[in-house]
Amino acid sequence: MRKVAKFLTVAAAMFGAAIGVQQSANAGFVGAPINLRGAIQYIKFDQPTLPPMAFTMFCLKYENECKPHRMVFRGGRLKLTPERVAQLQDVNQQVNAAIRPEPNLEGLRGEKWLLHPTSGDCNDYAVTKRHDLIQKGWPARSVLLSEVVTTWGEHHLVVVVRTFSGDLVLDNLTGHILPWSKKPYRWVRIQTPKNPNYWASLGDRNV
Secondary structure, eight states: OHHHHHHHHHHHHHHHHHHHHHHHHHTTSTTOOOOOTTOOOOOOEEEEEOOOHHHHHHHHHOGGGGOOOOOSSSSOOBOOOHHHHHHHHHHHHHHHHHSEEOOOOSGGGGOOOOSSOSEEOHHHHHHHHHHHHHHTTOOGGGEEEEEEEOTTSOEEEEEEEEETTEEEEEOTTOSOOEEGGGSOOEEEEEEOSSOTTOEEEEOOOOO
């Protein structure tokens, strides 16, 4: 009986420690309504599709942003450590604060995806965040641009970060970093991990 009681005490302590680690990791998303546990869902890449025309022009201007990189391991997902959580937050907040919102009133003709402009629209926020994360050491295969449609019918560009804790979204419309399955968007297309020049449509999701 004493051995059983001792075992239960040790097991309870280990369980409590595990919960503490999980809570500590989640606490890194300060102010973000995110619960990674139970919300893990990965994006399913569907059929190959053409990239946005503005992306092709962006690649002509910024060639280094579109160079394919050799994948070190299959899948390309990263472990979400507290340090990486802090980096995601910093980049999301800094870029959101550094670029003054300026809507594009000229439609497709007026789309100019720029890195670190003083003012711009969602495209400029997204490509700048991706650039900054890669500069900080994040592999390109885990930081992807994705086109979505908002609930009010506007095409919008975000950054998807692929982690083992789920696919997370950096968005200039909010300071919160959320799992992709929690965003109220219609997902149109996304860069593929193996080559940023290749895009794919997204498979159905269950939310």
